[in-house]
Amino acid sequence: MTTKLFGEPIPRREDERLVLGQGRYLDDLGRQAVAAAFVRSPHAHARIRDIDVSRALDVEGLIAIYTWEDLPGLVAEPLPLLIPHPALTHGRTAYPLAKEIVRHVGEPIVMVVATDRYVAEDVCGLIDVDYEFLKPVVGLEEAAQGVHLVHEDVPGNLGAHLVQEVPARDGRSVAEALESAPHVLEFRLDIERSASMPLEGRGVYARWDADDRSLRVYSSTQTSTSVRMALAAKLGLPLPQVEVIAPDVGGGFGVKIVHPWPEEILVPWAAITLGREVKWAEDRREHFISSAHERGQVQHIKVGFDEQGRVLALDVDILHDHGAYTPYGIIVPIITATQLLGPYKIGAYRVVFSSIYTNTVQVTPYRGAGRPQGVFAMERTMDRIAAHLGLDRTDVRAANFIGPDEFPYDQGLIFQDGRPLIYDSGDYPESLRMLKELIGWDDFPAMKQAAAEEGRRIGIGVGCYVEGTGVGPYEGGHVQITSDGRVHVSTGLTSQGQGHETVFAQIAATELGVPFEKVSVVTGDTRRFGYAVGTFASRAAVMSGNAIALACRRVREKALKIAADALEADPRDLEITDGVVHVVGAPAAGIPLATVAVLSNPLRYAFDEEAQRATQFAGTADPDKAPLEDEPGLEGKDYYSPIRSTFASGMHAAIVETDPDTAEIRILRYAVVHDCGRLINPMIVEGQIHGGVAQGVGGALYEKMAYDEHGQLLNASFMDFLMPYVTEVPHIETAHLETPSPLNPLGIKGAGEAGVIPVSSVIAGAIEDAEGIPIMRMPISPSDLYDLRRATD
Amino acid sequence: MKPPPFDYHAPTSIEQALAVLAEVGAHGKVLAGGQSLIPLLNMRLAAPDHLVDINRVAGLDAVEAEPGGVRVGALARHAAVERSAAVRSAQPLIGQALRLVAHPVIRNRGTVVGSLVHADPSAELPAVLALLGGSVRLARVDTERDVAAEDFFVGPLESATEPGELAVSAFFPALGRRTGTAFVEVARRHGDFAMAGVAALVGLDDEGAVMSARVACISVGPAPVVVDVSAQAPDWKAAARAVQDRIEPEGDIHATADYRRHLTGVLAERALTQAAADA
Structure with missing residues (x-):
């Protein structure tokens, strides 16, 4: 028997347990624990005048009701701002339970502890909160005008403003390079909100051992060590007396890296205060309105280029919607701004983002973490350049690639880890060659012509990305x-x-x-x-x-x-x-x-x-x-401990068909070339790519957060928030390229987020190719496509 | 997402069930397959004081051929009806519609009669019953009545079933001679409620000329919209325009009203063409 297992497609040993229902998720634990439930704000923006619990006090099984006024010491303080940044001049975080003002539908106001969750929810229904309504700030551009404020002391609703500029190699600024560029295009792009949406929501279960004076907390978290340190600090406990365990966790995708969530502090605090085991398992509606979303941006792009499509100057202005609070700082727009450049060496680059408060659920990283937006900007730009010049879209990309002999390549920016954005290795021309072969890029025009003769519309799209991994x-x-x-x-x-x-x-x-x-x-x-x-x-x-x-x-x-x-x-x-x-x-x-x-x-x-x-x-x-x-x-x-991140890369291509009558959009083929350095387990890497592409398909064709003007989320359920089923996800054809990272002993790069990153840009390009209509806003539904067709007629 | 408190009743005979329903009146809800009611309870959008679970009532799950059609009992699951030979031979449109109802796991539990009583204007089965001119049998203590489809679907999520009544079965008329059927729809995802959908019924005479043509449209009005397009036949484009004039679509987060109107026209033409070819 060989012990050389690195690189082998070994079946996942956790699957037997997980697939047979023998996983041990948060809500499988602590069956004897009492339950917590929360009264959450039904309003997007309001002042709390009064909380009346008198109708709730007689419910059999009620154990405790807590409002902000009941919280002691540090527990009553605002939640930590996890990642401060000098540009985040107006960072704001929520209180664990609302103090005076609620700023989004779903913000917790009252915690109820009862013998079980049914009773706890009954009690919640009997607590009367008297609200004074404040003007809800909804919609990125409206919010940016600052007529009404989410936080009274944040003018213009502007949480952060960051300008980064990298002059051209010859020292010219973006303005100068744009001035002299043979061609200049200017356009606007819109990307909707989506969310991590793990099938298991968040959850916390706490046990206090009064004799031992020790606390054990189980949390459905992406970081048990940091939850532990936050809990010890908030609750004033000696660190060795606190242990935190992440049991089997049913997906995270970013939302569970945020911590400590209000419930992660309140549930352990209640367990200590009451001397009883307490558990809270988030339900789906709570997850929609009380956890976190991502993606929403408006981008204004100005690009100057030459006859070969080489980008001489790129000027990007981003409005980023970070919702009501900024616990995770401005990591998402920083990643958008820096990873936008992808596998390209462009001339002068200037990127500005304004991170804006709205009365909506906070925005924190979701798989891809700002990259899908950045790649959407860059890849739509490449397609616009190709269309303008009448060039093949892959040729324009190739003309801008960093060469395989140019590594390490310094993009001249500061990445999300505070370190220089220096690509360690890659081979972009080879990736593109493999992708074109895999999808049959050069044969597609004939295929498209043949389809057109049958009255069918098909189109092909391509998208490239570079992903900083392993921070x-x-x-x-x-x-x-x-x-x-x-x-x-x-x-x-x-x-x-x-x-x-x-x-x-x-x-x-x-x-x-x-x-x-x-x-x-x-x-x-x-x-x-x-x-x-x-x-x-x-x-x-x-x-x-x-x-x-x-x-x-x-x-x-x-x-x-x-x-x-x-x-x-x-x-x-x-x-x-x-x-x-x-x-x-x-x-x-x-x-x-x-x-x-x-x-x-x-x-x-x-x-x-x-x-x-x-x-x-x-x-x-x-x-x-x-x-x-x-x-x-x-x-x-x-x-x-790495000196800096290692940069994985990949390229995707898709062939889509659009129905000339119904405007339905179907993905016929989806191809991925992926380079995450040395592969530890190709089967698991492919699984990661499949899952990522599936989420990308969701973001491209199905998922949005439908807020109305009052800040109500209209589709806060799996009936109306449309995650793709297996029936909507195409077969995914995958090829691997392995350019080892020189930065770490194993030569590996990350693969977790890759699949999701370019999907919206690829699908947009393919639909544009099929329809001949510019696609500048994603996701796109049949109804949207129908509207676009009529607007173009 | 836990339901508010309710009293639970689990009658084992139809007499017991009707007695309980008579007693609880407007404060009771009938639980059959539970595919709509249970989510409504969990989201606290419905809060009946009494839940009358009819799943243990004997004799309600029959699917039987009757003269002129097929009768489906209140506990017959979608999946059982889909597989029923009696249904297949009597009325193929039922099977064509059921394939579009949600997903197999939901069809294993959900009931045909439950879907009719729920009266969702986006659901397929109300459109089938309306198009075929079927009826629903409503029982109460000591009496029962048959309500024609056109009177049964009163509005969105509202049927003619009154407090104290139990829908015990539904009757779907059999397919006529030289008659074809089709059901086409477009949903956002496989198995979702359709943005628009059209069931069609086309009858031919002995020479193969269209004698009658009707459609029922879903998701474009408060109840299934039945339109007789015999006058336009066999110009299905004209028929589609006539259908578009009759429907009253509304926009929501998934589709605009204009798109639904357009889509219904496209689907009406497709459904009528298919049904005529099938006749």
Whole structure:
């Protein structure tokens, strides 16, 4: 049996558990806990005059009702602004329970604790809140005019304003380069809101041990370590007395990296205050109106270019809707502004964004995290240039590519990690060649002509992106081999279904030379690993994967040293195969890692037969040396901290058909060329791409947040918020290119978000090709396309 | 998303069910397949004091051929009706419509009669009943009445069923001689309520000329809109224009009123063409 598992399409070991319904999600835990529910604002903008609970007090099963006035100390303070930035001059965060003013439908006002969720919701229905209505600020451009304010002390509703400019290589500014460009185009693009929408909502379950004075919290989070630190700080508890565990998590896609959510503080606080286990599991309506959305932007673009379509100057002005609060800072528009450039080296670049408050749900990263908007801007620009010049769309892109010999390539901007935006590696011309071959780009005109002769309309679209992945600051890994030969791997970041148990085990098995089955992986449990950042930004494989590999290398070194003593060999002559340390070429004469683990821990007491080998009269130790030279145990811990992000890339193409009569839009083919450096598990990477493309199809054709002028979300259910079913997602054809990252030991790049990023731009390009009508706003529905056709007639 | 408190009744005979319904009157709701009622309860959009679960009532799940048509009992699930040979031979339009109703898991649980009583103007089965001129049998203690489809669908989510009554079955007339049917619709996603949809019924004479042509349109009015287009036949484009003149679509977040009107015209032409070819 081989132990070379890195790069193999090993089936996901978590699937049996998850597919058979044996997952352990938040609401599967704490069946004996009492339940929390919340009174949430039905109004987008209002002052709370009074909260009357008198009608609710007689409900059988009621345990407690809390408003903001009941909250003590730091619990009553506004939630933290997680990522401050100098340009975010007017950052604002919510109180855990509303204090005086509510700023979006869904903002929590009252927490009710009752014997079960049914009773808790009954109580919520009997609490009367008296509101004074304030003018709701809805719609990005209206909000930017600042006639009415979301926060009284934020003029113009302007939370942040950031200008970044990179002059051309010859030093000319954007204005100068635009002035002299042979061709200039100017246009506007609109992107609607969508949301992460994991099938499992958020959830918190807290247990307070009054005797031990310790708190255990389970949260459906993307960062248990940071929730833990926030809780210890807010509740004034010693850090070692707080443990936070992310159980199986039914998807995150970004929304669960935000923390601490109001409920993440309130539920543990209530558990301590009441001395009872308390649980809250978010329901779907709560998720729509109380969690987070993303995407919504209006972009004004001015581009100057030459006869070959080379971009000489690009001036982008972005209005970004960040909703009512900014707990996650301005990461989303920063990523839009910086990742917009994609695989291209353009002349002068200037990007300005204004991040605007509205009386809507807050905007925080959702898979892609601002990139789909940036790629939409850039790829629509490439298509407009091609249309203007009458050139092939792929030729215009190729004319602007950074060459394979130009890495590392510095885009001259500051990325979301505060580090220079320097691409580490890539091969964009090869990606494009592969994609054109995969989709049959050059044969398409004939295919389109043949379809037209049958009265059918088809079109093809293409989109390219570069994705900064694996942002720091760090992750760690701990690896322990116990005397039964089992390998226990842990890392602090969390899992939401990505397949970490499989890929981290592949890495460990490969590094250590042990059978895959011997390796178990634990993530997101602060009892096992206390230091971590979290799972977001396509970083888990890069960060924890490398940290685990480095930790494994420490363990391996230690194992070889101990085994060398026992075998009277030179450690440099040893290798590990199938969990046995042996002299290279002589596997029969080795000793198992289980035995090495026993020897690594000098014992006085033999707890079993195997352990007798390590006791003091066993005669294995050198009497002239101290029994313990290193730390006891066959274990190691290490951290990986990159100098900066590593940049994955990809290109997608689609063929769509539009019905000339009904305006229905159908994706006939979808092709992806993807480069995330060395592949740990191609099957899992493809799964990530499939899921991402599915979400991208949602964003392109189906999903929007339909707010009315009062700030009511009209489609806050799965009946009206249209996530694509399997019937709407096309078969996805995938090809991999592997340009290793020079930045990390494993040569890998992130793959988590990639699939979603260019989909809207690709589908827009394909529809435009089929219809001959500019598509400047996404998503697009049949009804929208019908309107566009009539407007063009 | 938990329902408010209610009293739960689980009668095992039709007599018990009618007695309970008589007692609870306007404060009761009947639970059959629950595919619409349970979400309404969970979202607290409906808050009946009494829930009368008829799933244990014997004898309500029959699907039987009767002279001139097929009778579907109150507990017959969509899936059972879809698979029924009696239904297939008596009236193919029912199967054509059921394939468009939501998804298989919903059809395994949802009932045909429940869909009729729910009277959603976007639902397929009310359009089928209206197009065919079928009826619904409403029972109350000691009496029952048959209500014709044209009187049954009163408005959006409103049928002629009165407090104390239980819809025990629905009757779908059989397909006539040399008659064809079709049901076409366009939904945002597979299985969603349609933005527009048209059921068509076209009858030919012995020479193959169109004798009668009618359509029923969904999602374009407070109830299924039935339009007789025999006068326009076989000019289905003209028929489609006549249909467009009769419907009263409204816009919502999924489609504008103009688009629904346009789409209904396209679908009417397609449905009539298919039904005529099928006759």
